[in-house]
Amino acid sequence: MVGDPMLRIAETLExxxxxxxxxxxxxxxxAARQAGPGLDPQLAPASKPEFGDFQANGALPLxxxxxxxxxxxxxxxxxxxxxxxxxxxxxxxxxxxxxxxxNLTLKPERLAAEVQVRLGDQRLGVxxxxxxxxxxxxxxxxxxxxxxxxxxxxxxxxGDSLARVLEFRGHPVLRLNHVGDWGTQFGMLITHLKQxxxxxxxxxxxxxxxxxxxxxxxxxxxxxxxxTFQTTSREEVVKLQGGDPxxxxxxxxxxxxxxxxxxxxxxxxxxxxxxxxxxxxxxYLERVVxxxxxxxxxxxxxxxxxxxxxxxxxxxxxxxxVIVQKSDGGFNxxxxxxxxxxxxxxxxxxxxxxxxxxxxxxxxxxxxxAGVFQVARRAGWVPEDGRLEHVPFGLVQGEDGKKLKTRxxxxxxxxxxxxxxxxxxxxxxxxxxxxxxxxEDEAFIQQVATTVGLAAxxxxxxxxxxxxxxxxxxxxxxxxQGNTAPYLLYAVVRIAGIARKGGDLEAVASAGSEPLRxxxxxxxxxxxxxLKFDAVIAEVEEELLPNRLCTYLFELxxxxxxxxxxxxxxxxxxxxxxxxxxxxxxxxxxxxxxLGLLGIPTLERM
RNA sequence: GGGGCUGUAGCUCAGCCGGAUAGAGCGACGGUUUCCUAAACCGUAGGUCGUGGGUUCGAGUCCCGCCAGCCCCGCCA
Numbered sequence: 001m002v003g004d005p006m007l008r009i010a011e012t013l014e015x016x017x018x019x020x021x022x023x024x025x026x027x028x029x030x031a032a033r034q035a036g037p038g039l040d041p042q043l044a045p046a047s048k049p050e051f052g053d054f055q056a057n058g059a060l061p062l063x064x065x066x067x068x069x070x071x072x073x074x075x076x077x078x079x080x081x082x083x084x085x086x087x088x089x090x091x092x093x094x095x096x097x098x099x100x101x102x103n104l105t106l107k108p109e110r111l112a113a114e115v116q117v118r119l120g121d122q123r124l125g126v127x128x129x130x131x132x133x134x135x136x137x138x139x140x141x142x143x144x145x146x147x148x149x150x151x152x153x154x155x156x157x158x159g160d161s162l163a164r165v166l167e168f169r170g171h172p173v174l175r176l177n178h179v180g181d182w183g184t185q186f187g188m189l190i191t192h193l194k195q196x197x198x199x200x201x202x203x204x205x206x207x208x209x210x211x212x213x214x215x216x217x218x219x220x221x222x223x224x225x226x227x228t229f230q231t232t233s234r235e236e237v238v239k240l241q242g243g244d245p246x247x248x249x250x251x252x253x254x255x256x257x258x259x260x261x262x263x264x265x266x267x268x269x270x271x272x273x274x275x276x277x278x279x280x281x282x283x284y285l286e287r288v289v290x291x292x293x294x295x296x297x298x299x300x301x302x303x304x305x306x307x308x309x310x311x312x313x314x315x316x317x318x319x320x321x322v323i324v325q326k327s328d329g330g331f332n333x334x335x336x337x338x339x340x341x342x343x344x345x346x347x348x349x350x351x352x353x354x355x356x357x358x359x360x361x362x363x364x365x366x367x368x369x370a371g372v373f374q375v376a377r378r379a380g381w382v383p384e385d386g387r388l389e390h391v392p393f394g395l396v397q398g399e400d401g402k403k404l405k406t407r408x409x410x411x412x413x414x415x416x417x418x419x420x421x422x423x424x425x426x427x428x429x430x431x432x433x434x435x436x437x438x439x440e441d442e443a444f445i446q447q448v449a450t451t452v453g454l455a456a457x458x459x460x461x462x463x464x465x466x467x468x469x470x471x472x473x474x475x476x477x478x479x480x481q482g483n484t485a486p487y488l489l490y491a492v493v494r495i496a497g498i499a500r501k502g503g504d505l506e507a508v509a510s511a512g513s514e515p516l517r518x519x520x521x522x523x524x525x526x527x528x529x530x531l532k533f534d535a536v537i538a539e540v541e542e543e544l545l546p547n548r549l550c551t552y553l554f555e556l557x558x559x560x561x562x563x564x565x566x567x568x569x570x571x572x573x574x575x576x577x578x579x580x581x582x583x584x585x586x587x588x589x590x591x592x593x594x595l596g597l598l599g600i601p602t603l604e605r606m
Numbered sequence: 607g608g609g610g611c612u613g614u615a616g617c618u619c620a621g622c623c624g625g626a627u628a629g630a631g632c633g634a635c636g637g638u639u640u641c642c643u644a645a646a647c648c649g650u651a652g653g654u655c656g657u658g659g660g661u662u663c664g665a666g667u668c669c670c671g672c673c674a675g676c677c678c679c680g681c682c683a
Contacts, residue, residue: 040623047626057625063663070663098626099663143683184682223682234681278683304681312679313608320609326681333683366610367678394611395677432645452645464619468612469676476618480645482631483619490645498642539622551620554630565638565647584642606645 009090009114010043010054010535013104016087017041017056020080025073028066045532051097052105053528059100070100078102111527112516112579118530119509119586124593125534128170133355136174136344137163140266140273141361143180144258145189145216147209148265148414150472151362154393157461157599159360160271161546162391164597169541174274174352178340179262181255181277183333184223185216187237190250191229192219201250209261212254238330241282251279265414269454270599281339285331288339289324295379303327307375322371337372341388342381356387358544363392363467391544394469412472418454424478425453429606448606452486453478455600459485462598463550483554488591489603491557491564495588496604498569498581508582516579522563526583529559533590537597546598553594560587 021039022029032039041058059074066073074096081087081094081102090110095103118125139159142148148156159175167173190201192215199206200215207215222229240247259275266273289305292298297307299321306321313319324335344352359369369390376382426449433440460477463484464470480486499505518524536552539545569580592602 042623042625044623044625051626055625060625060663101626141683180683188682220682302680306680321680323681328681330681332681336683362677363611364677365683368683370610392611397676428645436643438643468619470618473618476632479632484631484645486645487631490643494643494646496643501642503642543622547620548622551630558630561646562648564642565644568642570642605643 009106009110012086012090013054014041014043016081016084016090017043017058017077017102020077020084020087021058023080024076025062025066028062031065046103049525049528051101052092052095052103054104054106056102056104057100059102063100071096074100074102108518108524109515111524111531112518114531115527115582115586116516119582124586124590125531126168126537127534131170131172134172134174134352135166135356135358136176136352136354137166137358137360138176138178138340139163139360140271141178141180142258142262143185144255144277145185145209145212146180146258147213148262149411150396150414150417151411153414153417153457154396154461154466155360155362156266156269156271157458158391158393158466158546159358160269160273160599161462161549161597162358162360162540162544164599165537165540165546165549168593168597169537171356174344174354175272177273177275177277179258179275179277181251182241182279182282182336184233184237184330185220186240186251186254187233187235188219188223188229189216189254190240190247191233191236192222193250201246201253204253205257209257212257234326234328234330238328241285241330265418268418269458270601278333278336281336281343284339284343285335288335288342289331292324292338292375292379297375297378298324307378309371309374310378312371320371322375324375334368334372334375337369338376338379338381341372341376342379345381345383345386345388355383355385356389358389358391360391360393362395363469364395366390366392389544391466393466397469397471417474417477418457420474421457421478422450422453425449425456425480428452428480444605448603451601451603452480452489452606455485455489455595456480458598458600459488459550462546463554465547466545483550485595485600486606488553488557488595489600489606491560492588492591492595492602493604493606494561494564495584498584501570503570503581503584505581505585505588508578508585514575514578516582517575518579519576520567522559522567523580523583525559526563526587529556530583530586530590533594540597549594549597553591553598556587556590556594 018039018041021041025039029039039058041056043054043056043058046052046055059077060070062073063070078094078096090106092105092107097103137159139162140152140156142152163173163175193200197207197215200212223233236247240251255277289298292307299306299308301321304321304323304327305325306323308319308321310319322334323332324338325331341357343350344354344357347353361369373382373388373390376388382388426445429445429449429452432438456478460479495505518527532552536549540549563583567580569577569584572580595602
C-alpha cells in the first residue's frame with residue numbers, strides 16, 4: 001500500500017509550517033489556539049510554476065494583530081523552517097515574495113523519487129479506501145415508452161463517470177437505473193392503447209418503439225386536453241398500482257420493449273447499470289405514507305396527503321407541500337423517491353445499507369429533491385453519517401436558449417447523435433489518411449472512428465462544469481480539435497508510437513532500475529503535472545465534478561505535447577533516455593486510467 | 607409573487623479554502639515538419655470578471671441591493 005505521496009507531502013509541509021509559525025510567534029499561536037483551531041499556514045498549491053510547488057499565505061493575516069509588516073513575519077517563519085532538518089530534507093530554501101507569500105519548492109530528487117514510486121504502482125499513487133458501506137449512484141433513468149434523447153446523455157455519462165471514480169477508490173457502488181416505469185404516464189398510455197391499439201397490450205412486439213413513442217405523444221395530448229381521459233387514466237394508474245393482472249401484463253410488455261432499446265445504447269457507451277425502476281418501490285409506498293402519518297408529519301389538504309416543508313413557502317406565504325398521496329388515492333413520484341431513499345439507507349435484507357446516495361438528474365429537479373430530502377430527514381430515514389446528495393446538471397437547451405422539449409418534436413435522439421458522431425469521426429479520419437497518404441484497413445477505420453466519435457461525445461459533456469446549461473450544437477459537441485477527447489487520445493498514441501519504435505516502457509517501470517535523472521524544464525513540468533493525479537481524484541470523489549478530471553487530463557496532455565515536441569526521447573543518451581521513457585510510461589498510464597474513469601477507452605494508433 | 611441556478615475575451619468555457627500580472631480551447635493573424643504520428647508545437651491580438659454597494663492586508667471568488675437569461679413553485683416525472 002503506497003499511500004498518497006503528494007497529499008502526504010502537503011500534510012507534512014503543513015505541519016512543519018505550523019510548527020515554525022508557533023516557534024516564531026508563540027504568543028499569537030497560543031491566542032489563536034484559544035480562539036479556534038490555531039494558526040493556519042494557508043498552504044496551497046503554487047498559483048504559478050515560477051513560484052515553486054506550494055505557497056504559504058499564512059503570514060499576511062498576522063500582520064495586523066502582530067503589528068508587523070507581513071514580509072517580516074514571513075522572514076521569521078522562514079528562519080524557523082530552515083532550522084527544521086525534516087523540512088530541509090523535503091524542500092529547497094523557501095523564498096519570500098510579493099507582500100509576504102512563502103514559496104516552497106520541493107527538492108528535485110524528492111520529485112524524482114515520487115515519480116519512481118508511482119511507476120511501480122498500479123494505482124498511480126491513488127490510495128484505495130477500506131471497503132465500507134455501499135454508495136448508490138442513481139443515474140440515467142430514462143422513461144419507458146420514450147426514446148432516450150440528448151437530455152439523458154448527461155445523466156448517463158456523468159453518473160457513469162462518478163460511479164467509475166468511486167469504484168476505483170474502492171467503494172462498493174450500486175449503479176441504479178431508476179427508470180420511469182410507473183405512474184400517471186402509464187395510465188395515459190394504457191388507456192390510449194386500449195382504445196387505438198389493444199393488441200399492443202397483450203402481444204409482445206405488436207408495435208415497435210417508434211410507434212409507442214407516437215402513441216405516448218398522442219396520449220399526453222389527450223391527457224392535457226380531455227378531462228374524461230384524464231380521469232380514466234388516473235383510474236388506470238390506481239388499477240396498475242393495485243396489481244390488476246390485465247394492466248400489469250400490458251405494463252410488462254411495454255417495459256420489455258423499451259428496455260431492449262435502452263440496452264443497445266448502454267452497450268454502445270459501455271455503461272453498466274442495474275435496473276431498479278420506480279415500480280420496485282410500489283410495495284413500500286403505503287408504509288411510507290403510514291409512517292409519515294405516525295411521525296405526525298402528514299397533513300390532509302384539499303383531499304391530498306401532504307408533508308409541509310419547513311423554510312420553503314409558496315405563493316401565498318403558506319409552506320410548500322410535498323404530496324405523498326393524491327386525492328384519488330394514487331401515489332406519485334415524491335412517494336416513490338421517499339421509499340427509495342428509505343430503502344437505500346435501510347438495513348440489509350430490506351435495503352441497500354448505503355452511506356452515500358447520489359442522484360444525477362437535471363437541475364430542474366433541484367426543488368423537488370430538496371423537498372424530498374427534507375421529508376426523509378425529518379422522518380428519520382437518513383442515518384446520522386449518511387450523505388444524501390443531488391448532483392444537478394444544466395439543461396440541454398435548443399438554439400433558441402429554451403429547454404429542449406420532448407413534445408416540441410425538436411429533440412435529438414441519442415442514437416442519432418451517436419451515429420452522427422461516429423460518422424463525423426470516420427469522415428475526418430478518411431480525410432487525414434488521404435492527406436497523409438496512409439493506407440489502413442476497414443477494421444482499423446471503423447475501430448478508430450467508433451472510439452473517437454463516442455469519446456468526443458462523452459468528453460464534450462464531461463469537460464463542462466455540469467451545473468451550467470448548455471446550448472446543444474453538433475459542431476461543438478463533435479469537434480475534434482482543442483480541448484477534446486481526440487487531443488488526449490493523441491497523446492496516448494504518441495507514446496504508443498515511441499514504444500513501437502523501440503522504447504521499452506515495461507523495463508522502466510520495473511523495480512531496481514537506475515534513479516531517474518531530469519534536467520530539462522519540460523521534464524520537470526511533466527513530473528510536476530503527473531504528481532497531481534491523486535489530488536485530482538480525491539477532489540472528484542468529494543465534489544463529484546468530472547470536469548475537474550477532464551481539465552487535469554487536458555493540462556497533462558498539453559504539458560506532455562510540449563515535452564514531446566521539444567525533447568526527444570528515443571534519441572537521447574542515457575540516463576536521460578530511460579528517465580524520459582519513464583515519464584512517457586507514467587503519462588500513458590495516467591491518461592489511460594484517467595480516461596478510463598471518464599468511460600473513454602484509448603487507442604494505440606489513430 | 608416566492609425560490610433555485612447562471613452572467614468571466616468575438617464564440618464556448620476553466621478558475622479549488624478569498625491570494626501575486628484573471629487562464630484555456632475555438633475563431634482571427636503570423637510562424638514551425640530531413641527528427642519518436644503536425645489530431646501537434648510556438649508567437650500576436652483580444653477583459654470595466656452583468657451592475658452598485660459592503661466585508662478586509664487582499665474579492666472573479668464571501669455578504670446585501672439591482673439588472674438580464676434559464677428553470678421550479680399541489681395532486682406529471
